[in-house]
Amino acid sequence: MTDVIRTTVSITVNGRELEVKTGELLIDAAERAGEYIPRFCYHPRMEPVGMCRMCLVEVEGPRGATLQPACYLHVNDGMSVCTNSEKVKKAQDGVLEFLLANHPLDCPICDKGGECPLQDQTLAHGSGETRFVEEKRHFVKPIEIGELVLLDRERCIQCARCTRFSAEVAGDTEIAFSGRGDLIEVAPSPDKPFNSVFSGNTVQICPVGALTAKPYRFSARPWDLEQVESTCTTCAVGCRIAVQSSGNRLTRVLGVDSDPVNHGWLCDKGRFTLDSVDQNADATDVLDPATRMVAPMVRVNGVLEPVSWGEALDAAAKILRDASATPEGVGAIGGASLTNEGAFAWERFVRGVLGSDNLDAQFGDGLDPVLLQALPRATIDETASAKTVVTLTGDLREELPILFLRLRESAVRDHHAIVEFAFGPSALRPVARLSLVVRPGEAHLAARCIADRADAPTGVAFTNEELFEARRLIGESGEGVVFVVGRPNVAEDPRVLEDAIRRFAERFPDAKFLVALRRSNVAGALDMGLSPRLRPGRGFELTSKGRDTLGQLEALRRGDQKALLLLGGSLLGNVADVVGATSALEKASVIAVTGHGGPSLAFADVVLPAAVAHERSGTVTNIEGRVSAVAAKIVAPGSAWPDVAIAAELAEQLGQSIGLTSVEQTAKTIEESTGYPALSVANDELHDGAVVGRLDATSLRHALDPMAFPGIRSAESVGLASYTGATVETNAVDSVHTRPATLDVLGHAPNLEVPLADAYSLRLVVSRRLYDRGVAMQGSPALDNLIKATTLSLNHVDLDRLGVEAGAIVRVTGAQGSVRLAVQLNEEVARGSADVAFGTLSATGEDALAALLDPTSVISQVRVETR
Amino acid sequence: MNNPGVYEIEMVKNTFRDLIYDPQLGGGVFEDRAVKAIIPGGVSAPWFGPELLDLPLGQDEVGEKGSMLGSGSVVVLDETTCVVRAAWRITKFFSRESCGQCTPCREGSGWIERAMYRLEHGGGRMEDMDLLLDLCDNIAPGLSWPPQQTTICVLGSSIPSSVHSAIKMFPDDFKAHVLHGGCPHD
Known part of the structure; x- marks a missing residue:
């Protein structure tokens, strides 16, 4: 006998018979069938708790119909449900009235007003008159529970979405309920501020205005906001986002529920870095990553002076022409912050126009x-x-x-x-x-x-x-x-x-x-061939003698390479050996194509201002090879251009052409010439993009539930982020270059000589932090206080051995110098090693990380002295 | 009561009257006052009037009359008792007991407690009785027995019992509170 596992069951909702998935929640099953049951505490990405009781419906049972929460009930075969009876309506209206009893009704001064699930439900079902004549519950108005989040307990309806998110999804312990009865409140931990890197999600899913985000508070009204759907490029996960603006000013980023990627969640860095895009356009310090590049610049008498595009392109072309006179005299570093279209354009420029294989989107901090x-x-x-x-x-x-x-x-x-x-x-x-x-x-x-x-x-x-x-x-x-x-x-x-x-x-x-390479669109840049041995569309050319980033820096120091095209300004903020990179840049003629300032620009001879995230359209590729669309929401400041235009014009200046004229046409060219999905991603209505080399990535997203993700208007209502263009007929995803069949192409594995541990030294781990001193952080005042001071983290065994107390300042000596750091106890650091955060130390100067690195050895070792 | 205490007696064979007046048991009401109401089984239980004094102390018997023996803690309200104050104090207990998880219990118990406090201490309105009954109905729909509930646990459906009973059995007491501007017993 064969047991057939049934994947569906029949239920009756309001007299209508439905086939629904076995074991799913009644609230979801009913919604898909078009019966929307009101709710507050239920969130599709978290376990149900049945606390708000707004979703009460009548369910037939052995003792007649009883009221049960639809969010807490799994469907059973034969279940009969009524969602619209008088009894259901009375119960739901009663719950709504109870929720409003102690609610301050301060909608006119509440950020959530206009996109508030409580407000919407009240308008739809509420009585319009209050019967509550008692004194409302009072709390001190908003308290700052973290760097980014404020809590107004009077507005809270105790749905536990925020506390559940923290405990269940993020695994944080900084907020929890305290008290009982109608004095229950969401309370911050007494000794730990709510500075979880995921804190912004609680603000997004709060169904009232109890949790508000400091950077957005009072900055706009929801009905004034325009929105496009896009992809976050702060790191390489590729979370789907809704980018909202008012006028030409970015106001807010919200997480969009993409089933294969982010489930609606975002990290606080991705959510709150938008200040770095549109602020500081008036700032002038080109060495500050917060400064936006608004006009082309050329170095005149040692100072970068704003010039016209014509003059700047002319100066850049001259540098490139001179340097190309010697073989392999030019090269490009960077490109992880570009779109695929921008990366493709620069790849064509460097290989096609300059005839060089010297290009690399990684900064020596990635993998082969x-x-x-x-x-x-x-x-x-x-x-x-x-x-x-x-x-x-x-x-x-x-x-x-x-x-x-x-x-x-x-x-x-x-x-x-x-x-x-x-x-x-x-x-x-x-x-x-x-x-x-x-x-x-x-x-x-x-x-x-x-x-x-x-x-x-x-x-x-x-x-x-x-x-x-x-x-x-x-x-x-x-x-x-x-x-x-x-x-x-x-x-x-x-x-x-x-x-x-x-x-x-x-x-x-x-x-x-x-x-899991972490930087922005590094996967897309590599797929577009921004690496000596790679070619666009995941092709490769193993015989290439082109130089990677560290090779180019070495060649620049030797004088073999004369000119450097910097794609993005973050080289010195990201390369480990800052000292070596600095001396390389000092000797080179540098053309920087960047939207932001940065320490690298101290060495730039020409600066070509580029549009950055949210100012340009195109596609990006995430860690898994998923290509998804990014959208332009605002206009770039000053005379910044998209990268495709800069590469095309610079080629023109050199008397050549890269054959690319616009972002749309570049996307079409990528798709037609390499089979890499670009244009079809945006045109296909695949909100979640397509994974390179796969045909199974066709998850069409269902309509967004404004109760689950307040503030986001669904793509159905505001349209897709896509740019328009002819649809590519063939399914291009299928015809990507095949990858090497075996690992043999890599040749013999190297013989790695790891130096023996010496009793006085600790092996150095330089690890990454989300809140570093990169462009995204430095341009965002909201995140500034979250950057932690750099410490040297050690296991207690090594602390004891060294006779150092946690908190003490020690001298840490590496291969190229020493720095002074505070010591921190951390048992997760392996005995015999020491952990230092990358990118939180200054790029140059006395506390430069480079002092501790040993470029000649497989590992870096440091000594710790108390004096 | 003359002899308040814990008594072990056989189910069904005794009545409320036996329990209250038997010299071996309750020993009669303090100062021979008349019984105004009985809470048969803890403060979650709907109240009985003196007409049910001869009801046997059995689960089914009490259940059929719309209440429960519950915890077995029988509370006798004598003729001098203010039923508004009694119902308010019971509601206050439930309001403090509510864990605060689900809305009808958390907000309902607090609201009812505050309205009852107003009636007892001045500020009551005639319409408060309908309001209270409707709030009770929103916690325990139908106000039937055994109760239905909109809450997660039965603490919610326990809240309405005393308020509902008091209003239904002694509407004049409530009106007197409204007209007097507070408790006439004070």
């Missing part, structure tokens, strides 16, 4: 792109549903926050195993099944031991027990396993991680890989 191309890739969904996920990354909450949320949910809700290569502190630690501790220079050894079933060599931080458990969780062939690979430590030779990744790929042929 050819290796990454050779890996079988996993989507975020596949990673979140894998039975075992192995992470070889830095702290994902700091690097790719929404990927952290997806993995945390997978571990906590679905009980999937996370095997974490523990390089340093990590927010996944509490939910990981196994944390395999590796010090710098040990990851490849651990990978070899797992792959070869070998015992741990002496002197390493990981144990045989950990190796055994890792092998057990990965299994024989790696089936159902996803390796998430990134760059956890920029003070370590990337070949350590690359060797580990390669071992795993060779040993576990059924495993897949999610490439």
Whole structure:
């Protein structure tokens, strides 16, 4: 006998018979059938709690029809439900009246007014008159519970969306209910401000104006806002967003619920960095990342002076022409902040016009792109549903926050195993099944031991027990396993991680890989060929002798390369060896194509102002290879141009052409010439984009529920973000270049000489923080106070050994100098290693991180002295 | 009561009258006052009038008459008792007991408590009785027995019992409170 598992059941709603999914919630089933049941506490991305009671409906049972919350009831075969009886209406009206009893009704001065679920429901169902004549409950009006969030407890309707989000989704403990009865209140933790990197989500999902965000408060009225749907490019997860503006000023970014990517959530950096786009257009300090580049500039007598586009292009062309006189005299660095169209245009310019293979979108802090191309890739969904996920990354909450949320949910809700290569502190630690501790220079050894079933060599931080458990969780062939690979430590030779990744790929042929490179559109820039051995559309050319970023900086120092095209201004803010990069820039003729200022511009001879995020349309590619549309919401300040236009004009100035005239035509060219999805993404009504090389990415999003995501107007009501253009007939997603069949193209694995541990030294881990001193942060005053002072984090064993107390200031000496840092105790740092945050120290000067790095060695070691 | 206390007696074989007046048990009402109302089984239970004194103390018997033996803690309100004050104090207890999770109980108990406080301490309005009954109905729809509920747990449906009983059984007491501008017993 065969048991047939039924995937649907029949229920009756208001006399109508419906086929619905087995086990789904009644509130969802009814909504899909067109019966919208009002709700406040229910949120489709969180577990139901049935607290607000707004969704009460009549359900037939053995003792007659009873009122039950539709959000808390799973459908059963034969269930009969009435959502519109007098009794239901009376109960729902009663709940609404109760909710309004103590509500201050201060809508005219409330940010939520105009997009408030409570206001909307009251208008739809409320009585219009209040019967509540008692004194309302009073609390001190908004209290600041964190750097970005204010809480008005009088407006709160105790739906627990914010507290559930914090506890259930983010795993934070800073807010919780306190008190009882009608004195219950959302309370901040007494000793910990609500500075979770996810705090803005609580504001977005609050169904009233109880939680408001400091940067948006009182800045606009919802009915004055215009909106487009776009993709966040603050990191490389590619969260879908609604970008809203009033006039030509960006006012707010909200998370859009994209099923394969962000589930509606955003990190606070992505949500609140929009100040960096439209503020400071009047500022003039070109070295400040907060300054917007509004006019082309040319260095005259050592000072950058605004000039016309004609003059600037002329000066740039002269530099490039002179430098091209010597072979390999030019090159380009950067491009991760470009759109795919911008990256494609610059790739054509550098290869086609300058005839150079010297180009690289990574800053030496990434991984070998050819290796990454050779890996079988996993989507975020596949990673979140894998039975075992192995992470070889830095702290994902700091690097790719929404990927952290997806993995945390997978571990906590679905009980999937996370095997974490523990390089340093990590927010996944509490939910990981196994944390395999590796010090710098040990990851490849651990990978070899797992792959070869070998015992741990002496002197390493990981144990045989950990190796055994890792092998057990990965299994024989790696089936159902996803390796998430990134760059956890920029003070370590990337070949350590690359060797580990390669071992795993060779040993576990059924495993897949999610490439967790963190910077903006770095995946798209690499796919567009901004790397010496890559070609647009995921092609590759292994014989290329082009130089990557570190190679170009070296060539510039030697004088072999004369000119440098900087695509984006963030080189000095992102390269680990700032000292070496600075001396390279000093010798070079530099043309900077950038929308922001930055320390790199101290060395620029020509500055060409470019449009930045929210000012340009096109497509970007996220970590999983998903191509999705970005939209222009506002006009770029001054005379900044889109990158495609700059590249085309500069080519023209050199008497050549890149054959690209507009963003639309560039997208069409990308799609037609390489098969890479660009134009079809925007035209296809695929809000969630398309994953390169896959045909299964056709998730059409259902209409947004304004109760779940207040403030976002659905794409159906305001139109898509897409630019218009001819639809490409062929399904281009299918015809992407095939990737290397094997990993053999990479040649022999390098022999990595890791220096022996010396008893007085600590191995240095330089890890990434979300709140660093990058462009996004420095241009956003709202986020300024969230940047933490850099500390040296040590395990208590090393603290004791050194005889240092937490908080003490120590001298840390590395290969190229020393810095003074405060010591912090952190047990997640492996014994014998020390953790320092990247990008929170200044780029140059006495506390420069470069002092601690050892470019000649596989790992960097530091000594700590108390004097 | 003359002899308040805990008594173990056989179910059904005794009546409320036995419990209240038997010298071995309650021993009669203090100063021989008349019984005004009985709360049969804890403050969650709807009240009985003196006409049910001869009802046997059994689950089914009490249930059939629209209340419950519940915890078995029988409260006797004598003729000098202010029923408004009694119902207000019971509501205040529930308002303090409410965990605050679900709306009808959290907000309903507080609202009813404040309205009852007004009636007892001055500021009551004639329309408050209808308002209170309707608020009770929004917590326990139909005000039937056994109660229906809009709340998560039965604490919610326990709130209306005393207020509903007091208004239904002693409307004149409420009117007197309104006309007197507070409790006439004070």
